[in-house]
Amino acid sequence: MTRALQIAGQVVLYGAFGLFLGLFSRWPEHHPLPPEHGLLKLSIRHQGERLQACVERSLEELAELPPNMRSQQRCPRERAPLQVELRLDGELLHSQLAHAAGLARDGAATLYFRLPLAIGEHSLDVRLEDNPHREGFDYHLSEQFTLATGQVRVVDFDAEQRRLVLR
Amino acid sequence: MSALLTWPEGSARLWQRLEGMLDRISPMGCNPLAQAGSLAVVCFLIAIATGIYLYIVLDTSLSGAWSSINGLGAPGRLIRSLHRLAADGFVMLTAVHLLRELTLGHFQRYRRLAWWSGLTLLPLLAIIAIGGFWLNWDQLGQYSAWSSAELLDWLPLGQNAFVRSFGAGSLSDRLFSLLVFIHLGLPLLLLFGLGLHLQRLNRPRLLPAPTMSAGLLAALLLPALLWPLQIHPAAAADTLATSLALDWFVLAIHPASEWLGPALLWSILAGGFLLLCALPWLRRSRISRPLVDPLQCSGCGLCVADCPFDALTLVPASGTGGGRVAWLDPTRCAGCGICVGACPAATPARSRRPLASAIDLSDIRQADLGGPAFGIGALTSAVEAALRSAGAPLWLAFSCAHASVPSQLPANLRHWQLPCLGMLPAGLLDLACAQASGVVLLGCGSDSCEYRLGRLWTDQRLAAARPPRSHRSPDIAPPLQLDPAAADEAAVLDQLRRWMDRSLPTEPGI
Numbered sequence: 001m002t003r004a005l006q007i008a009g010q011v012v013l014y015g016a017f018g019l020f021l022g023l024f025s026r027w028p029e030h031h032p033l034p035p036e037h038g039l040l041k042l043s044i045r046h047q048g049e050r051l052q053a054c055v056e057r058s059l060e061e062l063a064e065l066p067p068n069m070r071s072q073q074r075c076p077r078e079r080a081p082l083q084v085e086l087r088l089d090g091e092l093l094h095s096q097l098a099h100a101a102g103l104a105r106d107g108a109a110t111l112y113f114r115l116p117l118a119i120g121e122h123s124l125d126v127r128l129e130d131n132p133h134r135e136g137f138d139y140h141l142s143e144q145f146t147l148a149t150g151q152v153r154v155v156d157f158d159a160e161q162r163r164l165v166l167r
Numbered sequence: 168m169s170a171l172l173t174w175p176e177g178s179a180r181l182w183q184r185l186e187g188m189l190d191r192i193s194p195m196g197c198n199p200l201a202q203a204g205s206l207a208v209v210c211f212l213i214a215i216a217t218g219i220y221l222y223i224v225l226d227t228s229l230s231g232a233w234s235s236i237n238g239l240g241a242p243g244r245l246i247r248s249l250h251r252l253a254a255d256g257f258v259m260l261t262a263v264h265l266l267r268e269l270t271l272g273h274f275q276r277y278r279r280l281a282w283w284s285g286l287t288l289l290p291l292l293a294i295i296a297i298g299g300f301w302l303n304w305d306q307l308g309q310y311s312a313w314s315s316a317e318l319l320d321w322l323p324l325g326q327n328a329f330v331r332s333f334g335a336g337s338l339s340d341r342l343f344s345l346l347v348f349i350h351l352g353l354p355l356l357l358l359f360g361l362g363l364h365l366q367r368l369n370r371p372r373l374l375p376a377p378t379m380s381a382g383l384l385a386a387l388l389l390p391a392l393l394w395p396l397q398i399h400p401a402a403a404a405d406t407l408a409t410s411l412a413l414d415w416f417v418l419a420i421h422p423a424s425e426w427l428g429p430a431l432l433w434s435i436l437a438g439g440f441l442l443l444c445a446l447p448w449l450r451r452s453r454i455s456r457p458l459v460d461p462l463q464c465s466g467c468g469l470c471v472a473d474c475p476f477d478a479l480t481l482v483p484a485s486g487t488g489g490g491r492v493a494w495l496d497p498t499r500c501a502g503c504g505i506c507v508g509a510c511p512a513a514t515p516a517r518s519r520r521p522l523a524s525a526i527d528l529s530d531i532r533q534a535d536l537g538g539p540a541f542g543i544g545a546l547t548s549a550v551e552a553a554l555r556s557a558g559a560p561l562w563l564a565f566s567c568a569h570a571s572v573p574s575q576l577p578a579n580l581r582h583w584q585l586p587c588l589g590m591l592p593a594g595l596l597d598l599a600c601a602q603a604s605g606v607v608l609l610g611c612g613s614d615s616c617e618y619r620l621g622r623l624w625t626d627q628r629l630a631a632a633r634p635p636r637s638h639r640s641p642d643i644a645p646p647l648q649l650d651p652a653a654a655d656e657a658a659v660l661d662q663l664r665r666w667m668d669r670s671l672p673t674e675p676g677i
Contacts, residue, residue: 009192013199014386021416022390027544030413030422039407043664046330102324110327112320150409152332167405 003141015016033116038147040049040124042113044164048080048100048130049094077106080132086155087125121146126155139164170201176387180652182270183615187653190612196623197376199616203267207260207307208361209383210253215354217250222351225302229343233401234303241395248391254296256387261292262321270668271617274446277476277501284364286443288357292409295353295474296417301346307411307418309333309402314421321429334404344537359456366498369477370620454502455540459493463512466491469634470506470526470662473589475619493526503618504528504590507543508625511635522547534566534582546583547595553581556559556604562667565591565598565646568662569617573656577664580607589621593628593637596646600639605670606646607663612653635639644670 033039054075062070079100087096094113101107123144127137141164145153154167186200193199199206203417224243226235239247265285268274274282274431297315301308316329331337359630364369374380399408413422424432461484470493471479480501481491493506506526507513513524527542533549541549553561564582566572585591588610599606608625616622627633647666651659 004194006194010382013189013192014382015389017199017383018255018386018389021252021387022394023258023416025252025255025390026394026396026412026414028413030411031409032314032407032411032421032425033409035409037409043327043330043334045327080643108326110331112317112327112330114317128296150406152405152407 004133033150036149037116038119038149038151038153040115040117040122040147040153040155042084042086042094042111042126044082044084044128044155044157045108046082046128046130046157046159047108048082049133050076051078051080052076056130057094065129077104079106080130081108082109082111083129083137084111085127085137088115088117089123090125117147119147119149119151123154128157129163141166178270178431179272181504182267183569183571183612186615187344187612187650188536190614190650190653193614194376194378195613195626197379199379199476200263200267200613201612202372202375202379203264203525204261206379206383207257207264208237208373209375209380210257210260210387210642211354211357213253213384213387214250217246217253218354220246224349225347228340229304229334229338230340232302232343233398234305236305237398237401244395245391248396249387251396251574252387252391255414256383257268258292258296259417261289269443269446270452271451274450275452275501276447277478278497279447280367281364283444284360286440288360288364289440291353291357291360293420295350295357297420298346298350300351300414300418301303302397303397304343304402306402306406306408307399307413310391310411311407311628312408312419312423313407314481317665318424318429318432321433332345336403341594345376350662367477368619369475385441387409403586442480452539454500455528456497456500456502457495457504457506457528459495459526460523461485461492462493463523465512465525466493468493469509469511473505473509473620473624475503475505475621476501487592495526501618502528503587503621504530504543504585505587505618505621505624508590508592508621508628509635510592513547513592514635515551515592515598516594516638524634530586532584534572534576534584543590543592543595546585549597550595554599556605560604560609560671562605562670563603563608564609567611567617567621570611571656572609572610572650573651573660573663575660575665578661580667586616587616589616589618589624591625593635594621595628597639597643600643600646605667607646608646608648609649609651612650615650615652618650 011082013150031145041158054073057072059076062102081097081099083097084095093115095110096113099105100109100110121144126141128139129137131138143166145166147153156165156167158165186198189198190199196659198559214607222241224234224235257317261553267561268282297311300311312333316333318329319329326521332342399411420432427435455603466482471481476499478496478501479493480496482491482494484492507524507528508522510526522544527544529542530540531542531546532538532540550563550616553563559579564576564579564580565588566582566584567588568584568586572584575598588608594616596606611617611622613622624633628635629637631637654662
């Protein structure tokens with residue numbers, strides 16, 4: 001093969017490589033959501049109540065402890081799991097039990113769920129239970145909302161106000 | 168399992184054919200398929216150079232990142248396009264390099280370190296490449312960050328910590344600075360890993376020929392100039408873009424996660440990775456290793472310099488005052504025999520008979536007769552005997568065991584097969600060229616030597632540019648070098664027959 005043909009072949013080869021890179025670095029377009037859909041997320045990180053209440057130590061128990069560890073109360077660390085239910089337009093779409101994090105189950109539990117949702121008006125009903133000593137759910141969010149195309153709404157737990165919120 | 172153990176044979180031939188076709192338009196040593204790894208390094212260097220500029224102009228805060236990139240002028244946008252395309256090229260060429268080494272079965276014992284270290288670099292490359300998209304904090308970066316977080320949180324690592332980190336109100340300047348640090352710091356780790364990847368190679372080719380680098384740069388500039396990258400709108404916590412100009416080379420993992428689900432995707436990724444890691448154990452082949460004869464070895468070090476895998480070193484010889492002899496590390500030896508071709512004691516110009524090389528490998532076969540394998544001394548004797556006894560014109564062929572040699576060669580072509588043509592001493596080729604009607608070397612392509620350096624060393628020895636040098640007289644034709652993989656069998660045979668016709672000895676006086 002002549003030198004000229006070799007050079008022409010390489011120009012074609014490298015040019016095709018460049019165009020291939022350029023093309024697939026932007027095309028075809030990707031649609032993360034179906035047409036005319038938004039996204040509803042449930043994303044909660046929250047510490048459940050302690051499973052056992054703190055107990056007072058007796059004088060004998062305190063005497064057995066080293067002086068620097070003599071606290072009046074003994075509080076078991078394990079936290080209750082979170083139970084959540086999400087209903088949309090009256091239909092139960094998600095139910096999840098999340099255990100507390102950590103080897104001693106003393107951390108926060110997290111819940112996550114995503115749902116692409118057709119745009120328009122919806123009624124949302126979310127219930128969260130974090131205390132096994134009480135009957136029923138402890139927190140409740142009921143809200144009508146309108147979802148626009150590409151809009152993301154997130155159900156979260158506001159730790160300061162101790163309530164479920166739709167952001 | 169049996170298919171797994173035998174698969175590379177057919178696919179290797181296919182790949183050799185592909186490389187052979189590209190050899191036709193590539194100058195010596197410039198085959199882009201064979202050099203995909205070093206071309207990927209060029210992309211990496213371009214990404215580093217353009218990345219330094221982008222780091223200077225990038226506001227590394229959550230609120231300022233997008234506007235700092237959106238405000239770039241035309242030169243800045245060109246540099247950003249080049250940065251992205253270099254990253255894409257790096258990913259694609261790395262994939263080609265991996266596919267090549269996999270197809271050719273380059274994960275054997277002596278290549279284990281390169282194979283495993285290369286595989287380890289893949290997740291690192293993915294983290295660097297994907298994380299780079301987040302630094303603009305545009306809608307594409309936000310989608311990638313959210314999708315990556317959901318994928319990572321499927322693993323039992325941190326209780327949805329990743330998803331929460333990118334949620335509304337959670338993303339802070341501090342986390343953003345950490346992402347910038349990861350995108351800048353991990354490439355340093357990649358460079359370190361690259362050093363490990365090449366550690367057991369003699370004369371590793373980190374960078375391709377300058378013309379190839381220039382061609383690659385031009386190839387990246389072409390789309391960067393034609394279609395400069397557009398930044399997506401700024402990310403907003405309450406919006407997910409409905410249409411994204413996705414970079415499929417780097418971000419294809421996100422749609423894959425949506426289509427397959429995190430469980431199946433992680434299973435495929437982890438299963439594929441573990442299978443690739445286990446290949447050196449799953450597929451083993453017998454390797455014949457050379458033997459060093461300390462009594463013949465002069466300690467010249469030519470074999471040490473020529474060994475492609477750094478398997479030879481010089482050690483003090485026992486019983487000799489200060490002398491050194493070659494020592495072979497069997498765990499690194501590929502059994503290519505290139506050291507035999509480098510040994511000055513292997514030349515037939517030596518008066519000693521039978522010839523005794525200081526290092527020899529008994530893995531040569533007479534292709535048309537079969538029988539047991541033999542070493543370089545026996546090959547020299549066989550060539551000398553064939554030349555002495557030839558009544559009619561005689562042609563000699565030496566082929567590489569990895570070349571696709573036609574099954575039926577012309578009858579008056581005496582054919583020996585060696586593990587690599589680099590095993591042939593230049594002196595033996597001089598003798599053959601001087602006394603036979605013609606000599607043909609059927610080997611790998613100019614850039615596709617199975618043992619990396621065999622073809623190069625052979626060419627350099629024949630051109631008297633590397634010891635042990637050829638001393639062929641200028642009026643004697645050099646051996647014909649053919650790459651059978653570059654064409655089909657009939658074309659190779661046709662080429663051989665035409666060459667034999669041309670090199671027929673002419674009758675005196677005609």
